[in-house]
Amino acid sequence: MLVAVLQTVWVRTGDERYLRLTRFYGKLFLVNFAMGVVTGIVQEFQFGMNWSDYSRFVGDVFGVPLAIEALFAFFLESTFLGLWIFGWERLPKRVHLACIWIAAAGSTASAYFILAANSWMQNPVGYQVDPDGTARLTDFGAVLTNKVTLVTFPHTIAGCFLVAGALMTAVALWHLVRHGTEAFRPALRLGAWVTLAAAVAVAVTGDTQGKIMTEVQPMKMAAAEALYDTEQPAAFSVLTIGTLDGGQEVFAIKIPYLLSWLGTGDTHGRVEGVNDLQAQYAAQFGPGTYSPVIPVTYWSFRLMIGLGTLAAALALVALWSQRRGRVPTSRWLARASLALPLLPLAANISGWVFTEMGRQPWLVFGEMLTRDGVSRSVSLTEVLTSFTAFTLVYAALAAVEVRLLVRYARAGLPAPPSGPAAPPVTPPGTLPAAFAKEA
């Protein structure tokens, strides 16, 4: 979407700097997008392959947003991105611009539907369980307007903008510091402002999400805080050291009242602890362990917030360093720019680890345990084969992708279209096309 913004500025103002920035960041985008495209199929297939009992149980509800995602969003995204990549010379300028906006809209819609599916696992709504033991959809509107979906969607999208903004800022900052490339200044500003705005949006939506989660999955939030016993008012843990199995608290530094306020909006609100919830769930669902692995939820929750905040702080520093036309020269800044895109990325991953691990042992909260959702007909060997194959393939491709990104990020902007070294329409090597010959 940021590339679309850059291109829009170019189309509207005719300023060639923005065309060069569009091409440059468009290429980085495509390097990354290639991975996104091919991994999408895995998502659609894996429910049937690995989670067939889960698929049988929820297909009537869960399959719907997934099918709509494919039919509505994936087709838009892939078709119009193809048109964008290959349509630079073939389509009128404005139609070509529309293509990337439609592709971006498709991606966003896709995020909505897949998050509606995921949120249903977090907080199932709009269904009933039939006598034959399968979940049956009764109200699709309720699934689409699930309060978890409504807050998770903006939270996730803001998280995505945080990464995108940070990447744009980082590359621009690096070029500005190292080479004084003025042409990157607009990108730095756009990127840094987007990062900051996204950080605010992440925080606001995250806060709301925390309150909703305290309500629908109190266990997850208790685990996020390693809060073992119910407190009223509850203190926020700055640092809690527990026993290694995560069963007990050993030492903790806490800020009084803060957790009550974060969780309930009231400084004296009651926040339930892991041990009490465990007893409550055992009474409701029968004997078993109903708490997640607490060290994982506790630390992933903190990493998510800490790394995201750090990214926003760095973006602020970057913006400040170039105020009123200054060219920053600090070596420290150039180094920081290398870490900048990794921080929000790691924060997003932590967020997903937190929300998925925090739901355990449930696959569908309150309805199906993770261990009951697997494919019974698939052997351990098959699962191991698949796990190993995907790990190896993804690791190898990730290494290739990062090297390509670094290579293109370092190469800098394409030559100005009017420059003597480049042909007038498309400078060689700048076309983000898949099979473009390199300069």
Add this chain to the structure above:
Amino acid sequence: MELTTVWFVLVAALFTGYFVLEGFDFGVGALLPALGRDERERRTLLATIGPVWDGNEVWVITAGGAMFAAFPAWYATLFSALYLPLLAILVALILRGVAFEYRGMRDDPGWRARWDAAIVFGSTAPAFLWGVAFANIARGLPLAPDGDYAGGPLDLLHPYALLGGLVTLTLFVTHGAVFLALKTAGELRVRALRAAARVGPVAFVSVTAFAAWTLTVRASAASVVAAAAAVLALAAALAANRVRREGWAFLGTALTIGLLVVCLFAALHPAVLPSTLPTGDLTVSNASSSPYTLRLMTWVAAIFAPLVLLYQGWTYWVFRKRIHTGTADADHY
């Protein structure tokens, strides 16, 4: 018509769309080193599918999604039964997709050669394995009373399934060659016509044998007609190819693929996955979702499917020209 039947037809249509469209992508990928003698030619070959392959691939994602939403029990049993073939297909498709995007990103012959190998593997393996998968559906699988697959990975590899694999592989390669003849010019076009003439007869023999074998496994009136029509369409395609009418030949191979899928699905109905044990088949009624879900999905499909056809069709219109080696068209791709 009952909604379960509507969705059975829709799933069949999505797979038909997938095999007709991605079929030629697979063919182009498999033929890459055979037809493209140097880098410029290989780039021209890839440029023919560059703007469209990704959109073509979404057909299978949608087919999977439609199966999940409309027939959860079918989706669950089938995808877990075909675990290893699907795993191989996924890995192949991942490598192929990334290869398309990355091969041009460095000016290094070694780099490109490695990605070219990934394209060949990533096109050939799924082209073969999809045939294996669909032959297994037509033949039926050993199903436990709870509807789960009761066999092992090796049970999927019997002569009929291997013949199915040969059918899709040779048919897709022929389809791809004819597509290339339609989209390129000069020497490449001639070479593509020749490749189609060489692989086509192998495809013809395997398609005929497979169609006959399928009808002995299970048949309905519609499937017999579709099988006969598929064989005729392929014969017509090969004849058109001989006289260098690649447009007609392409129509012929596309029809053959479509009719074969129709033949398989028509033979299955009302079963969606027959059981080879006396446990009973999965059928359109016992594997389907609730009427509410099917009604909802029917509305969604009625609105969006025509739109998809419209804008995908427009993409093909935008990129309708032949690609000439050495011109800006080819070098930019």
